[in-house]
């Protein structure tokens with residue numbers, strides 16, 4: 178077993194709980210000690226009852242434990258011993274409760290700590306990390322693997338405590354009867370060796386459970402995200418039968434694990450009765466042991482054997498949760514490797530100053546994963562501050578990738594990006610912390626992506642996420658800018674209308690306009706619109722074009738546009754083709770070059786639209 182991974186999390190627990198962990202451990206030992214002493218009390222009790230003469234067996238400690246009793250009158254000995262016994266059990270029960278609450282506090286606190294570590298790990302990772310990973314896997318880890326790890330950590334601590342517990346009890350039993358205890362111990366070890374196969378099976382089942390839950394969460398997320406496609410194409414049955422089969426396999430996995438656990442339990446119980454019968458027979462028929470000692474054998478056996486069974490079942494459960502340890506440890510390691518920020522960076526409130534000169538790209542190359550072709554191939558460009566730039570090109574030309582690099586979201590393979598002459602991000606690394614970092618720069622950027630995202634909250638909350646200090650008037654102003662004022666006023670609760678899951682209660686165009694308003698509300702230094710008006714009708718699009726016109730000169734605006742008619746007023750156009758910047762210049766200048774890529778795109782769109790409008794008439 179990869180004990181290293183368990184050790185890693187126990188170290189985390191140690192780091193989290195500190196001295197409390199030791200107190201909890203001492204508590205566990207104390208309780209086990211008290212339970213042990215209550216066994217020891219049985220000897221003088223049996224002695225008082227006349228069933229067992231401790232001195233004749235020369236059992237160490239028992240005679241000295243029983244010695245003070247000689248000062249007590251015979252009539253009071255038994256009540257005294259019984260009272261002591263009850264007192265010990267009461268103290269133990271009380272301590273059990275105190276430590277159980279303490280343990281629950283540590284356990285829950287540690288769980289919260291792990292949840293936070295995973296969530297923060299994700300939040301502080303760079304964007305490239307998310308390009309490689311599947312969103313559903315994070316949900317799987319956070320909702321299914323994390324509790325398994327937490328459970329596993331406690332299982333391993335319990336295992337250790339039970340182990341210590343058993344040692345204490347074995348020690349006490351040894352004092353009472355070394356040969357019998359030795360016999361029980363030997364049988365326990367032999368059975369544990371035999372039961373290794375159950376541990377291996379549990380481990381395999383744990384691995385299968387991890388994979389099955391991964392599929393379950395991935396499928397659920399995909400299907401819920403694609404619900405519209407599923408329903409509109411009538412694919413419900415296909416998905417239900419897939420889901421049914423995954424659930425069946427999960428059920429089966431869990432039943433097989435229970436079977437493994439109960440089978441090993443049955444072995445221990447069977448062995449328990451066989452061994453007890455064997456011992457009693459050996460003690461009585463072969464070793465000619467007196468009945469009093471036989472009672473002791475039963476007591477030792479009934480105390481010790483369940484501990485072995487508990488150790489075995491904890492070991493199996495730990496083995497079952499071990500794959501979750503591997504999954505979580507790997508995720509944390511990957512997050513650490515992809516870390517672009519620290520918590521301290523988030524709290525610095527060190528916004529970059531507004532860009533005053535411009536963005537420069539020098540010899541940028543970028544490839545996704547192990548793709549052979551470059552998504553960005555030797556890009557050199559300059560975007561002056563407070564200008565309006567359009568990036569055009571066919572689908573897949575590299576426009577969005579260029580934007581991601583410009584704002585330091587992805588690190589180029591070669592080359593660098595400079596803001597106002599200062600390096601922002603380069604193949605060698607970032608510019609560092611503080612207000613020159615990509616994070617600080619991005620706080621001055623508003624980026625409206627192709628898939629506008631709205632949170633499941635009210636419209637007001639969605640706007641305030643970007644600009645927490647914005648006043649009501651500023652919000653309406655931003656909405657007006659984004660041609661949304663009219664429709665927002667018509668919403669049942671105005672700004673306080675719930676937008677639903679990812680803004681589902683709005684149309685695609687309305688969502689785009691709200692996201693645009695949110696972007697403006699931030700008063701960014703750089704406004705980036707990636708196909709941000711693609712879902713709008715011509716009237717609203719024209720309205721937004723006019724609003725952007727008004728913004729010109731007060732902030733740097735970069736637009737990615739497929740509809741070239743929307744970029745007539747930009748200062749410069751960048752034409753991308755297969756990752757290369759093939760042309761750069763003013764709109765009129767490029768439009769005049771009828772045989773250039775831009776000229777062809779333009780003439781195709783004009784004739785295409787014309788043809789489309791003729792055919793629709």
Ligand SMILES: Nc1ncnc2c1ncn2[C@@H]1O[C@H](COP(=O)(O)OP(=O)(O)OP(=O)(O)O)[C@@H](O)[C@H]1O
Pocket residue numbers: 308545546548552570571572573574575576577578579
């Ligand atoms: N996450 C990704 N993993 C692998 N390849 C990617 C990824 N994203 C984009 N690509 C590839 O990189 C190239 C550039 O993609 P990009 O999204 O930048 O193009 P685009 O010009 O913005 O396209 P569109 O106009 O369709 O949005 C494409 O060939 C695309 O297949």
